[in-house]
Amino acid sequence: MRLASIFLPDEDAATRLGAQLGAQLAPGLQAGDVICLEGPLGAGKTTCARGLIKAFCGASEVPSPTFTLVETYQNGDAALWHFDLYRLEHKRDVWELGFEDALADGICLIEWPDRIEGLLPPDRLRLVFHIQPSGGRRVEIDGPEIWRKRLETAGLI
Numbered sequence: 567m568r569l570a571s572i573f574l575p576d577e578d579a580a581t582r583l584g585a586q587l588g589a590q591l592a593p594g595l596q597a598g599d600v601i602c603l604e605g606p607l608g609a610g611k612t613t614c615a616r617g618l619i620k621a622f623c624g625a626s627e628v629p630s631p632t633f634t635l636v637e638t639y640q641n642g643d644a645a646l647w648h649f650d651l652y653r654l655e656h657k658r659d660v661w662e663l664g665f666e667d668a669l670a671d672g673i674c675l676i677e678w679p680d681r682i683e684g685l686l687p688p689d690r691l692r693l694v695f696h697i698q699p700s701g702g703r704r705v706e707i708d709g710p711e712i713w714r715k716r717l718e719t720a721g722l723i
């Protein structure tokens with residue numbers, strides 16, 4: 567279900583959207599939450615993830631998991647797993663990255679979730695980034711009704 571469509575004119579706007587999600591949802595983010603970041607290379611997925619992760623746990627450095635495929639963060643008892651699956655060769659390789667633990671005990675932020683089609687929970691939140699001719703980005707937010715309530719409560723939509 568389409569929950570929102572937001573224009574992000576520049577990198578700061580993408581960082582801010584992530585930060586709003588991280589800061590306002592962080593207290594309510596729950597183990598098992600999956601947020602997918604979709605769109606082509608250069609669409610701003612990592613930029614948004616950085617904003618979210620910094621707001622979530624105050625991390626000062628948020629490296630892109632381009633080559634490591636996953637980076638993990640902790641805030642108290644809550645763990646956040648940031649995946650970039652662009653270079654995942656086989657779907658089954660995701661289990662070696664700790665995906666089972668991530669789904670069971672953590673919050674998952676996943677770039678290139680199409681690499682593991684079929685392994686994702688149906689109640690995930692999807693942020694789909696589109697590069698605009700103007701140079702900015704449009705992000706379409708899709709998810710089940712439960713996420714609408716959470717985003718509304720957080721004042722994001």
Ligand SMILES: Nc1ncnc2c1ncn2[C@@H]1O[C@H](COP(=O)(O)OP(=O)(O)O)[C@@H](O)[C@H]1O
Binds near residue numbers: 607610611612613
């Ligand atoms: N909303 C935006 N408008 C314009 N440029 C952006 C926006 N979001 C990100 N960028 C820029 O796009 C480039 C790629 O961003 P990145 O987050 O690494 O993309 P991805 O992870 O989707 O490959 C960076 O130079 C970043 O500054």
Ligand SMILES: [Mg+2]
Binds near residue numbers: 613650
């Ligand atoms: Mg990226």
